[in-house]
Amino acid sequence: MKRRSTPTKEAVISVLNASNKAMSQDAIEHKIEIEIDRATIYRVLNQFCEDGIVHKIIADDGKQYFAICKKCDDQKLPDNHFHFRCSSCQTIECLPALVHFSVPESYKVERFNCILIGKCKDCS
Ligand SMILES: [Zn+2]
Ligand SMILES: [Zn+2]
Numbered sequence: 001m002k003r004r005s006t007p008t009k010e011a012v013i014s015v016l017n018a019s020n021k022a023m024s025q026d027a028i029e030h031k032i033e034i035e036i037d038r039a040t041i042y043r044v045l046n047q048f049c050e051d052g053i054v055h056k057i058i059a060d061d062g063k064q065y066f067a068i069c070k071k072c073d074d075q076k077l078p079d080n081h082f083h084f085r086c087s088s089c090q091t092i093e094c095l096p097a098l099v100h101f102s103v104p105e106s107y108k109v110e111r112f113n114c115i116l117i118g119k120c121k122d123c124s
């Protein structure tokens, strides 16, 4: 598959970098100043996820959000931190809080989807 031009990638990454919250694709699209179609943004986001630059969060409302991998530091199990969804301002952010758990023998964990719901520091 042909890889897309650098300006598209740079635009998406700079929008995510400028945000301290996770963003939906719609929110990313609104912030991008150059003209890029939805399908391209979607492809770029998923490519960033595969490359380990960005991770995808499926919130408890079923919506998808994307965040830069800043707080992902476990190589074997990436994105092993909690996500916090604020029920007031409807934002999602990566918390610097690692997920600790234990599972019964012969279960193998491959990924996490840990969402805490409450009031963020701006709303509490
Ligand atoms: Zn990550
Ligand atoms: Zn909030």
Ligand SMILES: [Zn+2]
Pocket (backbone or CB within 6 Å): 055, 067, 071, 079, 081, 082, 083, 093, 094, 095
């Ligand atoms: Zn995260």
